[in-house]
Amino acid sequence: MRYAIYFTPPVHHPLSVAAAAWLGRNAFSGELVDAPPLRGLTVQELAYYTALPRRYGFHASLKAPFRLAEGMTEAMLLKELMLFAGAMEPFHLAPMEIVRCGDSYGLAPALPDSSMSLLAAKVVQTFDAFRAPLSEAEIERRDPDSLTAPQFANLHRWGDPHVMDEYRFQMSLTGTVGPSDGARVVQALREQFAAAACLPLEVSSIALFVEEETGSPFRVHSLHPIGRVDSRRIA
Template identity: 35%
Template sequence: MNALISPPPAVLLPAKVHRYAVYYAPAAGSPHAELGARWLGRDAWQPGRLLAPVTLGGLGDETRAALCRSARRYGLHATLKPPFEMAEGCSFEELDAALYALAGRHAPFVLPVQAARLHNFLAWRPVASAGTDPDKRLMDLASDCVQSLDPFRRSPSVAELQRRRSAGLSSEQEALLQRWGYPFVMEAFRFHLTLSDALAAEQLAAVEAALQQACAPLQGQPLHIDALSLFVEAEPGADMVGVARYALAAERS
């Protein structure tokens, strides 16, 4: 029996899908899911949901929208298998079965996180002093997603490769791009739930302070890493939407 956790009724798999992605996303209704949706101004699981105007950390909706345009399109998530076009000869049914099997190999766990900078943007990131060494569990889960789902990935176009290279890649990142189609996987993977676009240096401190103020009610509440989430992009440039969750089902060791 497939362990697929049904998405909200309003979200259906589109008749045509341009790209798929496998993310971690907090469960609907959880504190992180609610605050993340309100901060970004969009619930990726319920695209038609109207979020009441709200000020968070002293920032109103319009100000936050200007800081999160790209992050809003992708929805609240942490990337595990970066967006990919389906390879020739593969089907959603096969991907569904692979995700069910993958989720069954990993046990759920909790992960303390904090709002912090990552390069020039803001995100929820693991708390370095968590004390339980979540890194190995995260790395194992992310690496399994990248490797076991790779047969479903169509090789990126030359234009896509050039777009990735335009940011400037190290030799190690270039090797990862060529092998896996994305430069920030495997040993270059850094778990994070994006909460802003790239910000100018003079913006970072003020927006970080506002985000941390907004996140104060979540102090001490960890993320529950309990499922893989499948997101889809119906056509190039469309908003990514969540369509299915696969429960992590292995017994804890």
């Protein structure tokens, strides 16, 4: 079993609803979701381009998937998550927009957010003791020869090249998209997320995702509210 610490909006937030339809799966329930009708993109093309993010579920990474270190248990991880989240303060993100990251597309705030970068760094540091060291095969799968020097150092120190100063907040929505199809995919993304992306988005919890068997879809195990219990608003 592997665990990951992610940010994802609440299950009923319009962004989660739009993302579940786009990806074809609800990461909270694990249920498949019918694809929305989109101009310029067939159902088959949508399924192809979303295959990778569908497996991981709609999220922004805080701590990449990891196996538990020897001597660590799920109960210990859950307790630390509860304590950690309770010591943080919630914050709001700027409206989201469609962005390109390498050969894929996703959502990111229109303005850089230092609060999210700080939260991600604290998660990586705090929960590193729970992470089993990467195997040689796991290191090779991250293609270390393609990494920059800081990314290579991060991979060996933290198990993930894209942390600390290399961290960029993004909620992935596609796998690799070829240049010839980029414009159609972006048009479909803007159509699907036009309404939801501009709504207020509060970072009020962090999520523990689990992969129960190798290669199985990740699902939301639990949400951990951010902030002291006595200061949380009652919905």
